[in-house]
Amino acid sequence: MTSTELPRLERATREHALQFARAQFERGERVDMQTLAAELGVGRTTLYRWFGDREQVISELFAGLTDEIFAEINARPGGGGIEAALDSIRRFMALTSSFEPLRDFAQREPALALRILVASHGLVQQRIRAGVTEALERNLPSRQLPLPPDIIDVLVQVGANLQWTPIVIGDPPEIERALHLGRSVLENHLP
Numbered sequence: 001m002t003s004t005e006l007p008r009l010e011r012a013t014r015e016h017a018l019q020f021a022r023a024q025f026e027r028g029e030r031v032d033m034q035t036l037a038a039e040l041g042v043g044r045t046t047l048y049r050w051f052g053d054r055e056q057v058i059s060e061l062f063a064g065l066t067d068e069i070f071a072e073i074n075a076r077p078g079g080g081g082i083e084a085a086l087d088s089i090r091r092f093m094a095l096t097s098s099f100e101p102l103r104d105f106a107q108r109e110p111a112l113a114l115r116i117l118v119a120s121h122g123l124v125q126q127r128i129r130a131g132v133t134e135a136l137e138r139n140l141p142s143r144q145l146p147l148p149p150d151i152i153d154v155l156v157q158v159g160a161n162l163q164w165t166p167i168v169i170g171d172p173p174e175i176e177r178a179l180h181l182g183r184s185v186l187e188n189h190l191p
Contacts, residue, residue, distance in 0.1 A: 012040040014050040021061050026101050030108075031058055059116050059123045062102075066124055069095055070131030078138030082186050086179050088135035089155070092128075093163050097173040110168040118160045120153070129156050144190045151189055155182045 020039055021031045033054050037044045051057045073088050073095075080087075096102060106113040117124055133152055137145060162178040 012042050012046075016040055017042075017047060017050060017057070018060060018064065021057050022064070025058075025061060025105070028101050028104055031061070033057070055112060055116065058112070062116055063123045063127045065099075065102075066096075066127040066131060070127075070134065074131065074134045074138060080139050082140065082183060082190070085136045085139040085186075086183060088139070089132060089159065089182065090175060090179055092131065093159060093173065093175045093178065097163055097167060097175070103167055106164060106167045107170065113168060114164060117164045118157075120157055125156060125160065128160065129153070132156055132159075140190070147189070151185060154185055158182065158185075 017036060017040055021036055024031050024035070031054065033044055033047050036057070037047050040047075047057070051060070069092055073091050076088075078084070106117070116122060119125060129152055132155055133147075136147060136152070140147075158181050159178040162174040162181075164173070166173050
């Protein structure tokens with residue numbers, strides 16, 4: 001009799017949880033800790049140990065999406081000045097505000113959406129700040145760099161608030177207004 005090797009089963013990981021949560025989110029389903037635990041075959045305690053809470057799972061999910069979108073946007077050749085940098089920001093805002101699962105989430109769970117997407121010290125804002133910084137560094141002349149962190153914070157906070165607050169209340173995002181204000185801040189700061 002020959003022995004048959006049993007298939008090796010992969011144990012669920014934190015990364016698997018994020019992948020499943022993303023698939024759930026992109027299907028328009030509510031990201032739920034109980035469902036996530038059941039699908040992964042782990043206890044909810046494990047999920048809470050990995051992430052802390054549901055808000056953190058969603059924050060990490062959105063932060064990953066932010067990184068992916070900015071990686072694509074910032075892969076273009078740089079050097080176009082303020083307008084090219086603002087165009088990168090415009091593309092990010094347009095892509096994220098037109099992403100139906102994200103819009104639906106913002107309207108279905110407005111308080112949570114605003115905490116995750118607009119909180120100045122949140123994970124998503126950190127990633128947006130990094131993407132905006134890269135867009136500016138790729139497009140502005142080196143003599144105008146580095147920009148003070150406060151300038152980046154103003155651009156990110158104004159943009160996030162003018163993008164997501166209107167969406168939460170059922171209005172269109174004010175992307176062009178955010179960019180106009182961002183242009184004013186940059187033009188008044190840059191030599």
